[in-house]
Amino acid sequence: MAWSCRAVLAKPMGLILTALLFFPAALSAPTPPLISLPTEDDGLSYGFHDHKCPALLNNVSTAVRNARRSDPGITAGLLRLTFNDCFPQGCDASILLTGPNSEQDILPQNAGLQQGALDLIESIRAKVHRACGPTVSCADITNLATREAVLQSGLPRYEVPLGRRDSIAPARRQDVEALPRPDFDVHQLVQSFRSRGLDETDLVALSGAHTIGEAGCGSFENRFSSEEINTNGFVKRLLDNCTVNADRRQDLDVTTPMKFDNKYFTNLYRGIGVLSSDMALLLDVNTRSKVKDFAGDQEWFFRQFSNSMSKLAHRQGAKGNNAEIRNHCFERNNGGPFVGMGFKASA
Numbered sequence: 199m200a201w202s203c204r205a206v207l208a209k210p211m212g213l214i215l216t217a218l219l220f221f222p223a224a225l226s227a228p229t230p231p232l233i234s235l236p237t238e239d240d241g242l243s244y245g246f247h248d249h250k251c252p253a254l255l256n257n258v259s260t261a262v263r264n265a266r267r268s269d270p271g272i273t274a275g276l277l278r279l280t281f282n283d284c285f286p287q288g289c290d291a292s293i294l295l296t297g298p299n300s301e302q303d304i305l306p307q308n309a310g311l312q313q314g315a316l317d318l319i320e321s322i323r324a325k326v327h328r329a330c331g332p333t334v335s336c337a338d339i340t341n342l343a344t345r346e347a348v349l350q351s352g353l354p355r356y357e358v359p360l361g362r363r364d365s366i367a368p369a370r371r372q373d374v375e376a377l378p379r380p381d382f383d384v385h386q387l388v389q390s391f392r393s394r395g396l397d398e399t400d401l402v403a404l405s406g407a408h409t410i411g412e413a414g415c416g417s418f419e420n421r422f423s424s425e426e427i428n429t430n431g432f433v434k435r436l437l438d439n440c441t442v443n444a445d446r447r448q449d450l451d452v453t454t455p456m457k458f459d460n461k462y463f464t465n466l467y468r469g470i471g472v473l474s475s476d477m478a479l480l481l482d483v484n485t486r487s488k489v490k491d492f493a494g495d496q497e498w499f500f501r502q503f504s505n506s507m508s509k510l511a512h513r514q515g516a517k518g519n520n521a522e523i524r525n526h527c528f529e530r531n532n533g534g535p536f537v538g539m540g541f542k543a544s545a
């Protein structure tokens with residue numbers, strides 16, 4: 199057995215034959231391959247920190263593993279954080295800045311960000327800077343921690359371009375307000391993603407992040423004032439639960455809330471998606487056909503999700519004089535006092 203394995207594996211042709219023997223489905227339904235996008239000509243690369251910070255990937259994966267063990271919901275928090283950071287003006291950790299004009303205060307787009315996810319990024323930064331000095335940005339750490347949480351959820355590894363720097367200011371309000379809202383119809387969703395170089399496939403695949411995580415009642419209250427409330431028993435149950443407790447956190451995937459799987463898509467077919475923007479994906483021929491693909495083939499969804507996350511991670515953020523390696527993820531360097539940090543930067 200051992201020799202025949204080695205003999206077969208030695209030749210790529212043998213590999214293909216073996217794959218066809220054991221996975222005949224690979225012939226009929228090829229899942230798309232993982233992509234490797236070029237890193238832009240702005241000094242980014244996949245191996246950017248390999249020499250100066252060899253501890254990086256290991257420090258990130260250990261921290262994410264520990265965090266997920268004590269708080270399984272943090273994977274959802276990290277995913278949302280990365281989307282809401284990268285979408286407005288590129289991945290630059292601008293969303294982590296606290297204080298005046300903080301993106302975190304812009305509602306409803308940034309409602310319900312998990313403080314635990316924000317804190318995890320800063321605590322990883324502290325560990326990494328202790329091991330390597332201040333060479334890795336909060337933007338890189340945010341993308342890597344999210345990639346790690348996705349990986350630990352059983353999805354394929356996607357590539358994240360590294361060497362990014364952190365913005366010195368929050369994103370402009372109009373760019374944060376370009377984030378899709380949960381009351382958008384499908385055309386608004388498509389337009390919104392298009393405005394940031396993301397297509398319908400990215401829209402549907404990335405919406406699949408709602409296979410985990412939670413929403414506040416305010417994020418789907420638009421459904422309660424529509425005609426739906428009289429005709430849709432599921433929406434009525436959502437309303438009843440929110441009436442009992444207006445502060446409840448509603449699972450976005452009511453079937454398997456804790457599991458990263460493709461049940462989000464089968465839920466849409468059953469009419470039990472929570473946000474209007476989730477159900478809306480059935481109301482356009484293109485997005486509907488993607489929902490069907492992903493509902494029918496979890497591996498296909500996983501591959502496409504990873505590819506679309508990689509595309510998101512490639513969005514260019516602040517650079518040049520508008521960027522730096524932050525010494526604390528919540529404050530720009532020399533940007534005034536850290537509240538509650540036990541010391542003051544020179545103001």
Ligand code: HEM
Nearest residue numbers: 274277278281310378379380404407411412413414417475
């Ligand atoms: C397609 C347009 C999208 C809309 C309209 C949307 C909207 C929302 C809203 C309103 C919430 C609930 C916030 C709250 O009430 O606390 C939410 C949660 C979430 N979103 Fe999205 N989202 C979209 C796309 C995405 C994408 C692309 C990702 C990541 C790839 C993502 C990941 C998440 C996750 C993981 C949660 C749960 C967060 C938690 O449990 O802390 N969403 N989203």
Ligand SMILES: *[C@@H]1O[C@H](CO)[C@@H](O)[C@H](O)[C@H]1NC(C)=O
Nearest residue numbers: 253254256257260261325329
């Ligand atoms: C980070 O990596 C360094 C070098 O491998 C290691 O000494 C340190 O213990 C790691 N820290 C954490 C918290 O994983």
Ligand SMILES: *[C@@H]1O[C@H](CO)[C@@H](O)[C@H](O)[C@H]1NC(C)=O
Nearest residue numbers: 432435436438439448449452
């Ligand atoms: C409403 O609350 C009940 C009781 O906690 C729960 O069993 C049910 O799943 C909730 N409904 C929805 C749609 O989440």
